[in-house]
Structures are given as structure tokens and as C-alpha cells.
Amino acid sequence: MGILEVKNVGKRFGGLQALSDVNLSVQENTVHAIIGPNGAGKSTLLNCFVGKLIPDTGSVMFNGQSVLGLKPHQINQMGISRVFQTPEIFGDLTVMENVMISCFAKRDGSFRLHPFETVAHEVDIVDKAEQMLIDVNMADKRHMQASSLSRGDKRRLEMAMCLSQDPKLLLLDEPTAGMARADTNNTIDLLKEIREKRDITMAIIEHDMHVVFSLADRITVLAQGTPLVEDVPEKIKGHPKVKEAYLGETGVTQAA
Amino acid sequence: MKMLGLSNKDTTFLLIVVGLTLLTPFLLQPFPVASGGNMFNAGYPDLMQRFAIFGIFAIGFNILFGLTGYLSFGHAAFLGVGSYSVVWMYKLLGYNVVPGLILAIIVSALFALLIGYISLRRSGIYFSILTLAFAQMMYNLAYSVLTPLTNGETGLQVYSNDPQVLRGPEHLDAPHFFNLFKMTDSTKLTLGGWEFTLSAGYYFTAVIAIIAFYISLRIFRSPFGLMLRAIKTNQTRLNYTGINTRPYTLAAFVISGMYAGLAGGLLAAMDPLAGAERMQWTASGEVVLMVILGGAGTLMGPVLGAGFIKYFENIFSKINDGVLHQWFAWMPDGLENVIITISHFFVGKSWHLTLGLLFMLVVIFLPGGLVEGGQRIAARFRGRKAKDDATHAAKTQPSAAE
Structure with missing residues (x-):
């Protein structure tokens, strides 16, 4: 049983099925990355964890308690802290x-x-x-x-x-988005440092696969609102389905 | 010199404020009575009391607007509620001001709780409009439907057939403090050509103003004040940091409403009358001007802003054409008339134009208000004294006035 258990989560915006049937389990003291190309539903998923969105179907359990319908401050008080795409200070x-x-x-x-x-x-x-x-x-x-x-x-x-x-769980929403290479590397180093210094559970949403590669214990690849595969980083890298999902985007990913 | 739970720096700051407040009757009377400058003297009881009362109003408003950034356009409603409470206590109990002031604070807190609870569901301009709507509703109710409570257009006042149950035969016949002194008591002190008025009413208000200032200082330095400032700068982050912002803003709203109620009560303590016009939106706008002019979010700013505006309202408005003729009599007639025609637009009844221009200048060039102006001048002086200190000054803590 993971610290964060996501079961059959679905979310629809008008005609767009942003998330469908997402199942995910983040284990304690691990770094779990959720990656995927643009529009895969990564941010929508994260917003379902922190009280910004309520999914249409399914459940999100944190430490055995449902977080659905709770306000952001209540969820934070349960032990989930969040880092934003652009730093909110x-x-x-x-x-x-x-x-x-x-x-x-x-x-x-x-x-x-x-x-x-x-x-x-x-x-x-x-x-x-x-x-x-x-x-x-x-x-x-x-x-x-x-x-x-x-x-x-x-x-x-x-x-x-x-x-x-x-925090019992630290959520990071594309921590390196829009950063220059040097800043990206600094951020990765900072995250690694944090990992080494303390027992912490992290869930990282990331577009760029390379950022999380050296960091994550497990990676879930999201495409078109559904998890494609979930595995350890080494296996994700060469996975044919992942290549397919990122196809045509590979160039962008490399450059980012 | 650490006392009252303040740091050394804040204690010094508070002592300076206390000193200035107590010396106000002298400081505001710099010109001899016989001199031409006498009309610029502001050391008469009525005006000094207004400085203190509107200082309290602005200090309270600053706790809401200056710290959280929520701009209420309806705080005059609490001013009115405070005045009505005090006059009602005069009518029912007697002329002692204390029960009335206590009631004023309680009743305005209740109104603030209700209005704040509803208005704070929105932020930004929608919040401002909601507060404005509530205040205008209360103003119109006070004028019409609630006439039995407010005496409508005539205004609420004490009549000889009012019960005044606590009033004994030996009691004073005007607002007083436990029968010790009347608010209107005063002594004149003549020193050479100067004349100073020491009034019981002013010192009574001044002591309350100092307490109000001290409470505001404590709030500024408290974790509660820190949260309020955090609300102003980034409410999203605060929510995701585990803070429920609504009760914080509501508490700030109620506290500022209580300050406004107290100020309104004191207005009725000076002059035992309460009218609905005190609740009009222009009065709500005035306190916004005071706080912005002085420096929103600073400790001293609201007081300076209140003093500045009240001074203009009472002194500049007195400069009529007659006075202008006196001043410019030495000029050739043609020129004199031209100058007077131009100045005419800025003084006397048109003092609002001068105030408006000053307000524009402050907002454009000194967004931090008069306090920022003062800090810049101070920095200029310090810079001239020792340029090596510049690096040191940048590192020092924010000054007490901030």
C-alpha cells in the first residue's frame, strides 16, 4: 500500500477526456516521476492531488484518507507540500x-x-x-x-x-520548466541533495524525461490521459511504447 | 529599555509617538496669536481631536488594507454605528462616555463580522463593491426605515425627556469621563505672544489613540500580522502552505471595523450628535485617501495621512479671497487680481483641488506615501554624512516606520 493511492481517476473538460482510468501508487521514501508529452494530463492529475480539481470518477487516497473535496490548505495540513511550475513565494x-x-x-x-x-x-x-x-x-x-x-x-x-x-509527500510540478540548462542542472542537484539528506517521498511531474532519469526510483509514463507504462527508469528508457508516445516530440525533448 | 513586549527599536518609536502626541497642543501652535501665521495654527481642541480620532480610524483601516491589501469602501458604516451607539448610551444611561465607547466597539465588531463574512467571499474589486454596497445600504436605512433608531435626517441627539437612568443630580451636563471632567473642559496657557489650549477632550482622545497605535504595533510584529502581509503578497502560496486565509482576513476586517467604531464613538464623545451623513461613501473614501497618502502598510503612515487631510480640510479651506487680498496687497493691482484669481482655485472652498493634486503627486512619485518621502529624505541625509555607511545601511533591518 503506497502513501498516495490513485484509483481509476477520470476527469473530463467539456469534450476533452483529460484523464481516464489513471491508477498509480506512490511508495513511501521513493521518488516517483510522472512524465509524458504535452497534453498528456500531467498537470490535471497533479491538481487532483492538491484540491484544485475534483476528478469525475475514481479516488485519491493519501495515507488511507481520501483527499477529494478537501481544500488546498487542508491537504497541506495532512502532509502534502507542493512546489509550483513557476516558484510561488x-x-x-x-x-x-x-x-x-x-x-x-x-x-x-x-x-x-x-x-x-x-x-x-x-x-x-x-x-x-x-x-x-x-x-x-x-x-x-x-x-x-x-x-x-x-x-x-x-x-x-x-x-x-x-x-x-x-512533508510526508512533496509534489513537484515541472520544477525545471522554462529553465536554462545550467539552472536545470542546479535544480536536479538540489533535489538529489535533498534526497540524500532526508527520508522523503517525492512525486515529480515532468515533461523532460532526462530530468527525472537520474532522480526517480519509478517512472509512470502518461499519454493522452492514461498511464502507458510504469517501471524503473532503466526499463522506461528503451520501452517501445514510450518511444511511440514521445515520437515526433523526441527532438523537442532533447532540446529542452 | 525593553518593555511592553516590544524590541528596543519599537519601544523608542512608541515613546517618540507618545511624546509627539502629548505635545501636539504646543507643536501645532507655532505662530504667535497676533501674527499673520495664526491662521495656520492647528492647535485648537476641535481640530486636534479630529487628528486623533481620524488617526485611530486610519490606523485600524490600515490593518485591513495596508496589511492584507483588501480595499474596503464601506468603513464609514462602522464609524456611523459607533456614533449611534454612543449617543444611545447617553440617552439611556447618561453622559459618561465609557459605556458608549464600549458598546460602539462591540456593535461595530458585530456589524463587521456580518459584512466581512459575506464580502470576504470575493476579493479585489468585487470585495470593494460589496463593502460599498453594504455601507450605502446602511446609510440609506439610517436615513429612512430605521428612523426610530437613528432619528433620520435630524440626527440622533439627547433630549431632556430621555431616561438617562444612571444620571445623578450632581452629574455633568455634557459628555464626561466618570464625572471627573467634561470633554469640553480646557485651560488656556499664555506664554509671551503664544497661546496654547490644553483640552481634556483632546488628551482623553490622545490616550486612546496611543493605545490604539500600540495595539496596531503589536499586531504588525505578531505572527498574525505576518500572515496578513503574506495574504497581500501571495494568497495562493499561503493556501498551499496550509493556511486557511478566510479567518485571517475576517479577523483583520473585524479589528479594523472595531477601530472605526471606536473612532465614530469618539466623534460622538466630542459632540453628542450622530447623523447618517457620517456613513456616506465619501467618508469611506476619505480614510482610503488618508492611508494611501500617508503610506499603506506602514505604522506611521495612516496617522500622517489623517493629520494631513484634516489639516487641509480645516486650514486651507479658511483661506478665502479676503485673506488672499491681504497677502498680495503689496503687488500692483492688475497682477494682484491675476494671482488671486488663480489661487482662488486652490484654497478656500476649492481646497479639494490642492489635495487632489498633492494626492496625485504622492501616488506617482512616492507610491509608499509620505512615509516613503520621509525615508528618502532621511536616506539622503545619511548618504551625505558618510558614504561608506551606504553598504551597511542596505543591510540593516527594515526601519521601525515600515
């Missing part, structure tokens, strides 16, 4: 404040009225956030305004915010 706040907000959310839950406490006096939160920034090599930037960070650092900060919550 609190641009007007400092790097430190960004991470502290995550720590507060983890400690205090989805709402707590605490108008007369002082942020600076919350020693455990301050310490935790500082340690997290050291872990991702951003301690020297703690007082910078988050919007002034480079794109790579924004991604790093977003990752730090998610990791500071010790």
Missing part, C-alpha cells in the same frame, strides 16, 4: 519570513489568532527557519526581499519552505 517579504510562515503553518495549523505574540520571540520557529536556510545554502540571503532573488534562488526558497514543513 511571498515576494514582498524577506527570505526568512517566507520560511517562518511555513514553520508557523506547520506548528499552529491552518488558523490561529495570535495578535499579541511577537514573531521575533518565537525562538523555535526562528531557529527552525534559520536551520532550514543553512540547509539550502541561503543563510546569507535571509534578510533579502524574496522578489529580488534570482530565479534559481526563488526555486531554492520555495523548496526550503516546503521542506521546513517536513
